[in-house]
Amino acid sequence: MKKASILLILVCSVSLNACAQWYLFPGKKKQTEPPKTTADTTARHSRPDTAKVAPVADPAAAPQDSSAVLPPDEWDDRYELDMPDVIHIGLALPLQASAQRPSDNFLDFYSGALLALRDLGMAGLKADLQVYDTADSKTSVPQSLIDENDVIIGPVSFDELESSAPQCRGKVLISPLEPKAASLAEHGRVVQAPSAPNAQTDELVRWIREELPYGDVLYVVRDTATQAVSEQSAYFLDELRERGVRFQSVFSVGEIPFRKGQKVRVALGSDREAFVTRTVRALSIEGARNNGVILYGTSRTRTNGVNQTDLHNTEAHLTVSYFIDYDDPAVRKFILAYRSLYKNEPGSFAFQGYDTMHYFVTMCAKYGRRWHKKLASYGETGLQADFRYTRDHGRINQAARRIVYRPDLTTVKL
Numbered sequence: 001m002k003k004a005s006i007l008l009i010l011v012c013s014v015s016l017n018a019c020a021q022w023y024l025f026p027g028k029k030k031q032t033e034p035p036k037t038t039a040d041t042t043a044r045h046s047r048p049d050t051a052k053v054a055p056v057a058d059p060a061a062a063p064q065d066s067s068a069v070l071p072p073d074e075w076d077d078r079y080e081l082d083m084p085d086v087i088h089i090g091l092a093l094p095l096q097a098s099a100q101r102p103s104d105n106f107l108d109f110y111s112g113a114l115l116a117l118r119d120l121g122m123a124g125l126k127a128d129l130q131v132y133d134t135a136d137s138k139t140s141v142p143q144s145l146i147d148e149n150d151v152i153i154g155p156v157s158f159d160e161l162e163s164s165a166p167q168c169r170g171k172v173l174i175s176p177l178e179p180k181a182a183s184l185a186e187h188g189r190v191v192q193a194p195s196a197p198n199a200q201t202d203e204l205v206r207w208i209r210e211e212l213p214y215g216d217v218l219y220v221v222r223d224t225a226t227q228a229v230s231e232q233s234a235y236f237l238d239e240l241r242e243r244g245v246r247f248q249s250v251f252s253v254g255e256i257p258f259r260k261g262q263k264v265r266v267a268l269g270s271d272r273e274a275f276v277t278r279t280v281r282a283l284s285i286e287g288a289r290n291n292g293v294i295l296y297g298t299s300r301t302r303t304n305g306v307n308q309t310d311l312h313n314t315e316a317h318l319t320v321s322y323f324i325d326y327d328d329p330a331v332r333k334f335i336l337a338y339r340s341l342y343k344n345e346p347g348s349f350a351f352q353g354y355d356t357m358h359y360f361v362t363m364c365a366k367y368g369r370r371w372h373k374k375l376a377s378y379g380e381t382g383l384q385a386d387f388r389y390t391r392d393h394g395r396i397n398q399a400a401r402r403i404v405y406r407p408d409l410t411t412v413k414l
Helices: 002-012 104-122 143-147 158-167 179-187 197-211 231-242 273-288 308-313 329-342 348-367 371-377
Strands: 042-045 087-093 127-133 151-153 173-175 190-192 218-221 247-250 263-268 292-298 317-320 378-381 401-405 411-413
Touching: 087 104, 087 143, 087 348, 104 127, 104 329, 104 348, 143 158, 151 348, 158 173, 158 179, 173 179, 179 190, 197 231, 197 263, 197 292, 197 317, 218 231, 263 273, 273 292, 273 308, 308 401, 329 348, 348 371, 348 378, 371 378
Parallel strands: 087 127, 087 151, 151 173, 173 190, 218 247, 218 263, 263 292, 292 317
Antiparallel strands: 042 127, 317 401, 401 411
16 A cells, blocks of 8 residues: 555656646545546646646656657548647556555556646646546446536446447546457447557568668568467468568478578568467577577567567567656656656556547547547557547558567667
8 A cells, every 4th residue: 555655655756737636536635626527536636727727838848758740631621629727638548456466567557647647737737637447437437527527537447448438428448458449439439549569560571661671571470380360460471472572482481492691581470379479489499599680570479478688689670559668868867767766666657648648638638538539640658658640541550660679688769
């Protein structure tokens, strides 16, 4: 509970432009006014609606600057500027506040989100925050949380998003963590914050095209243990063909003509864990013998039990949704602020909370309550994740980071 109690310290350092009151766990601290929803797991961090909103005129003033303003979005002529005086934000997370041990991961997410609001408040933005603990409720999201807020982050799980989306009535839910929710973004009132698996594959194929020398081929190692090709592997092969990348299928690393002093570029044609682990290990042995190897893959390549040394030996070039560059000054600033406020180290969830809150609240500050109609107009570089939406893919994030595992055991973001 030390982590939970330390969150209350934030009130001492958050700009008054961002909030006036802080209640983490309703019912455990006397409140001066009742919550604005009937659920006892909801907390409202409020500010009187007397002041006009001050949109962030220069997002670069925040620790993590927004990197790309895309051409104006004309694809939806129903957009109208409806700027709120104060941006109201709903956050629905399974905090497990009433449990003996609250959720560390989602407290981290919440902590990062609060830091984002503090930084936006210091830049002149005025907002309030309503928190709803989905773990302590029989409903995913109360109707009041949707009706009263301009930006609604959560709930987290696919089932909760699916059941809550029909309640939106002109608004949208932001899926902060669940990759599978991309299918809801295609058909319902959901905006997908994590980049979709296909976005990683698209970026990977672009990268291969850029680096593959003229006349060379990409060797794709196929899996002989199964006739069924996974959906993502099939999509990868189709993209290679469609974009005109020359590749040759092989069924073992031994079929690849390695030559000392020359780089051989390789990709995997399967996501099966045993195949990925075995093949990357075989490629690593070739790399350790000073045979030049460059392995191309997505985040799935590093989550299938692969030894990290094998990634360095193969100079793995991966496209990923999340990567923290600890040499980035904005990342260092965030870590120092987090340590100072919470007396702890930020985890991946804290970075994701910051990035998600910062981007979508900035969107509302720029484009008003109908910000979700303008997603293709604005992109942002976050601390560990980026945000880029296009007209073709609607509400599904298409951003993916390129990282390289170097032979000197360092990992860099390009």
